[in-house]
Amino acid sequence: MKEVMVRPERCMGCRSCEIACAVEHSESKDLFAAVMEKPTPQKRIYVEYVPEYNAAIPMTCRHCEEAPCTTVCPTKALKQDEITRVVTHNSDLCIGCWTCSMVCNYGVIGRQKEARVAVKCNLCPNRDIPACVEACPTNALVFIEVKKLAGVKRTEAALKLARGMQGKAL
Amino acid sequence: MPKAVYADLSRCIACHACELACERENENSRISLQVVRDLAAVPVSCRQCETPLCAVVCPGEALNYGDSGLEYDSEKCTGCRLCVLACPFGTAELRAGVMERCDLCQGKETPACVATCPAGALFCAEAESIGGNIRARRAERIKKALASPASAGRRVNR
């Protein structure tokens, strides 16, 4: 199963992912129209700035195995697909108790102001690649299977090494 | 925006101070802590839900959801217990004929349970801010781990 994997070292903190996410979850799916919409479309990915390191890290739902948020949800508003592991949220069932938000280790369950319900990443079910990943200019976000990511990293490392060797040879 | 008492469960040390502080301030404890399988402790108190089912079923006007969140007027409580039966968390209780619930120690800056928590596990916050705090901490930890891959090797052998 593919996941949104984050490569923090590549993130420039441009927040394109946040904008793309909000637009994707708007009525119009158009940036200019979305800005005007009420309720204001909400992002489900958060670029966290870490002052100590002067760095940014995009944070989004990890769709954890045996996700704690789904375990604690009393109304089953949060549900996890047994096969794909995708955690989805049905706002009709949400009573706004925020236990999910409390137990989430990544802090990626937000609140929809008007409806007073939880908001979270649903991996863009209508798209092949989630909007955030598509919008990322530096490939800090990739939509890939975990084991394949290792392969990608290997290739990159090998390339770096090769470049280094070449440099030395010269 | 309404607030509620939340817990960072990884910090809770099962000391029961929250219960005893609440009991002193409110006669009965409105927060209840128990240890689960000797490995974790979970304090449970009113979640101050934003679609409070207790208010949904309240036949009188005792429980209402208003601008400041869940409002409760014990004068109007008839003691029908429907709120007790509706609450998914089992935190609504009937005492002396009327429903009793956590009012976040109204009038105090910080609820007693939060102020007394020796481990700093309990906090009183708006729902919107919970995620932000957790994210910030998590992001810092990730960055730290990336910055020093051998975290347990700070000192060179001498």
Next chain:
Amino acid sequence: MEEKNPQPTICPYCSLGCGFYLKLEAGKAAGIRYMPEHPVNEGSLCPKGNTVLEVLNHPDRLKYPLKKTETGWERIEWEEALDLAAAKLKGSLEEYGPDSLAFLGSAKCSNEENYIFQKIARLLGTNNVDNCARLCHASTLTGLGKTLGTGAMTNPISDLACSECIFVIGSNFAENHPAVSRRVLEAKEKGAFVIVADPRMTPTSWLADLSLRLVPGTDVALLNGMMHVIVSEGLVDREFARERTKGFAELENVLQRYDPETVSRITGIPSAEIIKAARAYARAGTAAIVYSMGITQHISGTDNVTACADLALICGHIGKKGAGILPLRGQNNVQGACDMGALSEFFPGYGKVGDPEAAGRMQALWGAKKLPESPGLTATEIVGAAGKGKIKTLYVMGEDLVNSHPDSSRVKQALENLDFLVVQDIFMNDTAEYADLVLPAASFAEKEGSFTSTERRVQWLEPALMPPGEARADLEILFRLAEKLGLDFPYRDAGEVLEEISAAVPAYGGIAKERLKKDFGLIWPCPDAGHTGTPVLHTDSFMTPDGLARLVPVEHRSPAETPGPDYPFLLTTGRTVLHYNAGSMSRRCKSLLKREAELYVEIHPADARTMEIREGNKLVLESRRGSTKATARLTERVSPGVLFLPFHFPGTNVLTADALDREAKIPEFKVSACRIRRG
């Protein structure tokens, strides 16, 4: 009394010295307000602190002096009570000599009270004065004394927040010193590695990155094993060992035998975990050792403490912010009671009894002709001597030895054997039941004085309330008793006693009432009036004559009593979060009792299954000394073969053995052999 409402005060329970405010209404303590500005607890309070109003306002508080008569307790006047006490003390003194007297001071009373208490004893000619530190951290005094030069916590608690590795051994601070948790968690947030070594799994182990469940009584083996790894992997701080310590070669020699495999066999901890713990501790930039009664209450207590010191010293983890040895002590003023010389072998300020120079100083200060020269009996030895009829008159200030000493039946016999027993307390405790005279004392909120917390923080406590009935502050009682004994004490109040203390105890040289009232007190050593206190000890040199620490090798020894065919279970004892020590305060709080009402015994479910014991069954526990009843609590917090009893209820110490550490004379509360049956 100064009128402040709410009145700032200090928690009377454990040694952390947490601050809070008492809200007063019509002369009564009516509420608690938290104190976020306090540097130790930052406004937090544990469950016991939260229920302190129930203690203050309890109807059982002693209100009048009571004399035991044939028909029961008789209320008498103070004058008569003090005449009686003085007459009995003088009577024993004249008839049997000064060493027929014994005095047990109180780690719950102020520095001034303990100072005056030991001064009375010594001026009467005996060093038979001790306090309950003998039962909890006497081995800290001996163990740290011989290695570092002084038996006190090296760093303040808040320092833990900047440790990169925290090694907790034999301490369940999450339950017994809850506010320490916030510092440990703070360190964890910053990435610290936390190791917890404890035979039981406790809420403290929940905070651990590495949890080591060792067999009770094998601490020296574990510590030596870790040092073996550190030495063999070259992780020793050579520079520190060379320049600031002595004795590395001897230590290295002994450590050779403690390879991880051998240690693993003794302790039951996998060798990989021993290696992991050793590396994490040694490699950290700053590392702290936190220990408590799991280390001290053994016949090898002094050795355990010594091994902790050795470990810190060879890694150079001492004398810096975030690096040190932190023995978490028991009572709110146990550090102070020891500093004040309420110990049979030390004068105030730890001048050794028997050292002519130390005695000379005291003699000069007190204007005494001669002070007794040989060390007196320790708390545990006093009980033994009373049993043998050598002690005739015992004066107990604020202690319940029936429940706090090992082998309660023997303690009771000893008390019965006395000619005269005076108990001065706030409640009629089980020891007071054996007294001939009971004197009602004021509680912490009803008197003034200085208290020294586990981190050496001396704080001034101001009175918030009047004592109930005719109860009086311990200091006032002692002043009047001294007068009756013909001792000429010039002081009028605690502040004036503190002036003498600052002359008697070098570390308190600059400590005065007015200074303590500001900024949450001072951390000793504070040698002069301009000094601002010393949060971190041993930064440049140790408190030994040559300034160098001593590395003292120690060997693993088995506990005095090990399980066998007749008594197959290993019984260990300790504390729980909802009660406190002998329980004379906490067992009077309804809200605490509601949650923890009676003695229980933790037993592993596998043992329970073989013995067909179910949760809640009433069990009879038997040791070689006696038997007691407890309710079964099935839990994997204990390992198979191990039972745990909290010592807050009468009954626990009926079972424990009075085997003592050779040097510190501390009893081995942590290990005894025991058997169980359904009751």
Next chain:
Amino acid sequence: MKESTRMLVPEEEKCIGCRACTSACPEKLITFSEEGNMRSISFPANCGTGCELCELCELCALACPENAISFIFPEGESENVEKQTLDFELVSCQKCGTPFATIRELEKVRTAISEKVPLPPKGDFWVELCPGCRQEVFRERQAEALIRERTV
């Protein structure tokens, strides 16, 4: 003798057995008892008419969430009504087995909740648990992830 001749009449079809009336009655004339899986609510004979203690304050009727209590003039001669007792079957907690609420109470709660938050009609649903077990289940679920982490 009181002036009014109105009397208390509970409507069995409407009453859900919640006991609000029992705590509302200042004279404690309305009582309840539970035995096994049955709850009974007893209204005294001739409450109102002929009842010495009933002040006709109608607090019971006001408290009733279902408007199941009315005070009416008896038809014709004031007939002598026996003690009126309504019986309700209790639902047992799915976890601990303790009877904790009447079937009708739970139906009422379920319907009211469903209007706001559409929920499955049956099955793994907190309404089937007694409040104590709800708290326990909620606690266990919150602890689950932490326990998993701490057992590794």
